[in-house]
Amino acid sequence: MFHFGSGTLWGYPVAGNLAANPTPIKFGTLQDINLEISGALKELYGQNQFAEAVARGKCKVTGKAKFAQIVGKHVNDLFFGQAMSSGQKLMALDEAQPVPAGSPYTITVTNSGQFVDDWGVRYSATGLPLTKVTSAPVQGQYSVSSGVYTFAAADASAAVLISYRYSSATGVQLNIRQQLMGFAPTFQILLNELYAGKQANLLLYSCVAEKLSWATKNEDFLVPEFDFEAFSNAGGQVMDLYLAE
Incomplete structure (x- = not known):
């Protein structure tokens, strides 16, 4: 039998420190999986x-x-x-705004209500940053309160770029907090390969995640890497391998 492509991969939280409503989850847009079974x-x-x-x-399975x-x-x-809730904090990146020509020299950002x-604030013309102060800014400085940015009279009519965070009811947020050593979910892994009408399936009974890599690249998509290690469950089960031949 032969197999081609990355296959299909699922993870299913089954034990350990579980998040609410543990659910079998398919790894979307799977690029590849490298499974290594080794012994000393x-x-x-x-x-x-x-x-x-x-x-x-x-022996080890990674x-x-x-x-x-x-x-x-x-x-x-x-x-x-850990805990997951609805809502997220979004980034307004380099929101373009002009400092008013006359007093008051304030800018209320688009998402001030959230x-x-x-x-940070930068000059549009040069990209140089302005310095944040608590009050009474002079040229090259600004202060901010509840989404209202205040500038000096000497910066009147200057074009600036403002970056800030604001809240949104959409999406989800993971609020990761300190935990004792050993805190982690335990999950099963199922790998399915299908080619020319024949299947190969591998089930790992107990796994713990080792690493989650989040590397961005210029002119490329973000493709996280998820590393894990398998071990025996309480019943002595490590893996099952099902083959068409």
């Missing part, structure tokens, strides 16, 4: 050059999956196992 070998030598016996000791579709519940259920916090 011990050799017995006497006075001669070659080993007289070789035995396998500790996996790496790359997927492009990012879903909050997926990340939380399989990696963090304003969360300030992330």
